[in-house]
Amino acid sequence: MFLSSIGFSIVIMSIWPYLQKVDQTADASFLGWVIASFSLGQMVASPLFGLWSNHRPRREPLVVSLCVSVAANCLYAYVHVPASHNKYYMLAARGLVGVGAGNVAVIRSYIAGATSLQERTGAMANTSACQALGFILGPVFQTCFALIGDKGVTWEALRLQVNMYTAPVLLGALLGVLNIVLILVVLREYRVDDSGRQCKNVNFEEANVDAAPAPQGHIDQVAVLATNVLFFVVLFIFALFETIITPLTMDMYAWTQEQAVLYGGIILAALGAEAVAVLLGVKILSKKAGERAVLLGGLLVVWAGFFILLPWGSRFPMVQWEDLHNGSAPGPTFGEAALGLWKAPGDHSEAPTGCPLVQAWCRYTPVVHLAQFLTAAVLIGVGYPACNAMSYTLYSKILGPQPQGVYMGWLTASGSAARILGPVFISQVYARRGPRWAFGLVCGLVGLAAALLGLVYRRLVAFSERL
Structure with a gap:
């Protein structure tokens, strides 16, 4: 949860300027769709990954969801390559990142199944704390990547631009790979009842004949x-x-x-x-x-x-x-309000x-x-x-x-x-x-x-x- 939260929040501050850079036809309303696409993807994927985890070992949906996230982050880093419709590629990339984030349901269900009633509250609170800490540190890392600058370094052989906009998602992809390794190497699946006694579970790779049946x-x-x-x-x-x-x-x-x-x-x-x-x-x-x-x-x-x-x-x-005859909308919309999140402190306006x-x-x-x-x-x-x-x-x-x-x-x-x-x-x-x-x-x-x-x-x- 900690690594996934960093991988998500580390990108937030750079979405708007990157969207403007790759597609000048993108406006504030489209920014709102890009932001919302993450939640839409997560909303669709969460029940599906949850259903999968009910019938198969949980590492399967976890690994697949992380692979989707890694691929989506790589797509995000390459949205500048197509000759047109770049904003739609970014929309798809953020939506797929949301699909990958649907693994939250699997993570929470694993914690619920692997803890007794006495352990449950502490485990859930610790998980939420790790998630919150990741959301805090993500923007901090993004600020550090701002030192790379707008142009950054271009790797011509791979047509890859490493700059202040793409470096965060590349780090997010790297964290996703690290998560996959940890799941394959470290994660061990087991299930207990409310009293802490081990239960039989379809998520086990090997059945435990001594395990008690679930109530x-x-x-x-x-x-x-x-x-x-x-x-x-x-x-x-x-x-x-x-x-x-x-x-x-x-x-x-x-x-x-x-x-x-x-x-x-x-x-x-x-x-x-x-x-x-x-x-x-x-x-x-x-x-x-x-x-x-x-x-x-x-x-x-x-x-x-x-x-x-x-x-x-x-x-x-x-x-x-001031003069009101400027065709402005009555107050900031969601997308317009979000624009401020990606303006640099030095971008002073006379508004x-x-x-x-x-x-x-x-x-x-x-x-x-x-x-x-x-x-x-x-x-x-x-x-x-x-x-x-x-x-x-x-x-x-x-x-x-x-x-x-x-x-x-x-x-x-x-x-x-x-x-x-x-x-x-x-x-x-x-x-x-x-x-x-x-x-x-x-x-x-x-x-x-x-x-x-x-x-x-x-x-x-x-x-x-x-x-």
Whole structure:
């Protein structure tokens, strides 16, 4: 998970300038499709890899998915070669990287099957912490690759350009190969029941005659569905929060795009470090309070964070009074907001700052103070990782010792759908109605999720506890 997370996040910062370089017809809306293609690919592939892992040794879908990722990264490095339609090759490459990332379902199902109930929470939290750490270090490595420059070095024999855009994906491909070697050499498959006793398993390459049969029983489908919905909400709210940081800070504090990207990147990096600490802490807290209580507490903390983001008071944001006859869209869309993520700090523009008057709410909606925003970010940074880890843990315990590949695939797919829909939702509501409506609706959504958790609270128990 750590190496895969680095391989994904190390590319994010360079997508937009590379897309512009290889195909000048690409615009902000197409960038949005390139970004979304990863989640679309993962959403489609996760259940398929999960089904595969239920009936065959897990190393098979893991190795195949990593081979797809390696090939996709190599394709990404060569999208400059075709004479035309380069942007579609990049779209395909990112989609295939998402297909390879569908192995998350296999990884989670392996952890669930290889740990007892006592070990499950700690193992899931450790996995999430490794994933979060990889997302933190990826952009750091990307910054280092920026030293190579735009032109870099060209290997004519292979028509390969090694520059600040392709070096990250080549490293991602190398990490994928390393992952394949580790799986083939190190990974040993075994399966235990909730008490830690070894069970018979189709994933074994050699049957163990001494292994106990897996306990039989029906999975609580209501609990499964409820957990999928809760997981969707958890990833939905964090995806929209990541998306809204840049346009919100530009509108509320009259930051330039460069300032919003720089400070927003610092905030997200700090939230990533905070997430690692939180994930290590919930391992201890869940043993005392239980996973359900930690999940509920995390939702309440997230709700408090978005409630604090609601505009209050009599002070209003600075409004742009520049000429409005420029055909601009009402506020930044998802793709346009994402453009700032790939602008270099030195790319200073003379664009006006403040809340654009084409967003009518700028004239009557109070400002979200910086202290509000930072406090909310800290709270969301506490609640999100706790909810994420507890959702996975509860889900795996509800499913029990049976092969969980397909179910984990659906859970991963629901998270991928959330990462697609979250940015679309927040960009549309924010641009048309402003932060009061946007964050108010999010508060309502989180409140409904907490209410759903309350309704099914008694059903979210381990499989063995229902027998």
